[in-house]
Amino acid sequence: MNPAEELLDIFKRWEANKGATIFLARGPQNGITYDLAKEITYATSLFQEVIKLLEASDDIDDWREFIEATWKHLYAPRTDWCTNTSSTGITVPGLVRTGLRGASSTISSKSPDVSINTDLTxxxxxxxxxxxxxxxxxxxxxxxxxxxxxxxxxxxxxxxxxxxxxxxxxxxxxxxxxxxxxxxxxxxxxxxxxxxxxxxxxxxxxxxxxxxxxxxxxxxxxxxxxxxxxxxxxxxxxx
Structure with a gap:
């Protein structure tokens, strides 16, 4: 599993039905916990790694719109995480979803010898x-x-x-x-x-x-x- 695949998996776990806030979609009812703080920080590190690998393997200009959309989804800078509720549910935006899948394919094809094994038995x-x-x-x-x-x-x-x-x-x-x-x-x-x-x-x-x-x-x-x-x-x- 490469970092783009793993980041998409995290985003999917953060999806929620209508009426949820970003905070409740990503974490527990009782507030920020150590595990949630670690997961958000970890998602950020995966995003950074995706960008680095795309910069090294492809024309980064082709990925700018995807990178900007992913940044907005990860941080939601214009949304109050604790009080703003979603009327339609929280889902991974189409551009982010398809972009991460495309990035995953690009990373795997351009760097096949450094694939990461996170499927240990x-x-x-x-x-x-x-x-x-x-x-x-x-x-x-x-x-x-x-x-x-x-x-x-x-x-x-x-x-x-x-x-x-x-x-x-x-x-x-x-x-x-x-x-x-x-x-x-x-x-x-x-x-x-x-x-x-x-x-x-x-x-x-x-x-x-x-x-x-x-x-x-x-x-x-x-x-x-x-x-x-x-x-x-x-x-x-x-x-």
């Missing part, structure tokens, strides 16, 4: 959690003088594990877990060389397996193998 999530837990144990071998790095990696690990510990993790949260776990991998690569030599290969393999889970058109093993071939000789952890 329960077994895949369980395997990822196990790998993250192993990494958390392994970083205990990083020397004490690099405690700041260890603390930073631990914080990212805890964030990922917290997200993935939820039953029926929704696509939006999986995408957040993907972003955090890939940040974790990037930072943890700096730690490989700090570990005792006999621990480096297994640690590095775990990092590559974490990366591989999120590549939509490759298996985790294949993606991990590809990345390992590229970097293991440099880090001194090859076979």
């Amino acid at each position: 329960d077994d895949e999530i369980a395997a990822l959690v196990k790998t993250l837990q192993e990494v958390k144990e392994q970083i205990g071998a990083i020397p004490q003088r690099y405690q700041k790095l260890t603390d930073s990696i631990t914080s990212k690990l805890d964030d990922c594990l917290f997200i993935l510990s939820t039953d029926d993790v929704p696509p939006g949260r999986l995408r957040e877990a993907r972003e955090k776990s890939l940040e974790l991998v990037g930072e943890s690569l700096h730690a490989v060389i700090l570990l005792p030599e006999e621990k480096r290969k297994s640690f590095f393999k775990n990092l590559m397996n974490i990366s591989g889970v999120w590549v939509g058109n490759m298996t985790a093993g294949a993606a991990g193998g590809m990345l390992e071939n590229i970097t293991s000789s440099f880090l001194g952890v090859g076979s």
Whole structure:
């Protein structure tokens, strides 16, 4: 699922029957909650990513009207979110709906090698959690003088594990877990060389397996193998 598809899914969840306010359509009766605040912020990040990908893959002028319409739907700047009620119901505007579908096709066709896998099975999530837990144990071998790095990696690990510990993790949260776990991998690569030599290969393999889970058109093993071939000789952890 790419960001345009995911943003459209969020917009569909925000649809409501007549008489609803924007606020009630998007959130609970008892006011702004942490989850709602996170979802609105997340929708904004998806919209930003759609724009970036369109800028990189196509003539952005062709998308200006769609981008403006999507911005207005996301923020509704001229509507009081709490008191203005809809007489016809709140739905995704046609231009936004068709634009996001078109953007999704454009993004997928122009960037097929970076498709995002947010359709993990329960077994895949369980395997990822196990790998993250192993990494958390392994970083205990990083020397004490690099405690700041260890603390930073631990914080990212805890964030990922917290997200993935939820039953029926929704696509939006999986995408957040993907972003955090890939940040974790990037930072943890700096730690490989700090570990005792006999621990480096297994640690590095775990990092590559974490990366591989999120590549939509490759298996985790294949993606991990590809990345390992590229970097293991440099880090001194090859076979």
